[in-house]
């Protein structure tokens with residue numbers, strides 16, 4: 825892991841990175857007069873670390889073309905896409921009365937959670953679940969799935985053909 829970036833301060837991921845002597849950066853959208861400026865700055869900050877792969881985990885901003893054109897971006901979403909995309913996937917699945925939800929690891933594109941899917945895992949919705957209990961159960965799966973997928977992608981590489989992502993040669 826070459827760096828950890830965020831769009832706001834006070835993120836546990838930033839603190840954990842600092843404790844591990846991993847470089848960090850914060851770029852707040854509100855510090856820029858246009859979103860296009862922020863998009864460019866985010867891409868420039870990432871480029872300074874020359875990553876092979878950018879991982880979005882709890883990053884709650886849509887990344888613009890400057891970043892997407894420069895790096896592969898892997899995102900983890902707490903629902904089984906294409907169901908329940910967006911910033912509130914857990915709440916929306918619960919409100920819909922879903923009996924099964926889960927998490928999705930996908931390669932981000934210019935849309936919102938529309939990129940090609942790399943991996944998914946189902947998580948049951950229990951009768952007494954609220955958003956917090958369901959989200960915590962999903963996060964436990966996400967953390968394992970994301971680490972597994974990132975490890976395999978960086979070790980084995982990956983190909984994208986249309987909407988099909990294959991890890992390995």
Ligand SMILES: Nc1nc2c(c(=O)[nH]1)N[C@@H](CN(C=O)c1ccc(C(=O)N[C@@H](CCC(=O)O)C(=O)O)cc1)CN2
Pocket residue numbers: 880883884885886887888892899900901902909910911932933934935936937938939
């Ligand atoms: N280009 C992309 N960038 C990102 C994607 C993506 O699919 N394409 N996924 C997100 C993560 N995400 C869901 O997995 C997600 C996060 C945030 C939003 C959203 O509506 N954000 C608003 C602001 C919300 C806020 O500040 O509270 C926004 O960006 O204006 C939708 C989906 C990571 N980036």
Ligand SMILES: NCC(=O)N[C@@H]1O[C@H](COP(=O)([O-])[O-])[C@@H](O)[C@H]1O
Pocket residue numbers: 881882883884900901902910911912913963966
């Ligand atoms: N649409 C993006 C989205 O909802 N991302 C979700 O934010 C959570 C962050 O958890 P954390 O704060 O415990 O790292 C994760 O469940 C991640 O999938």
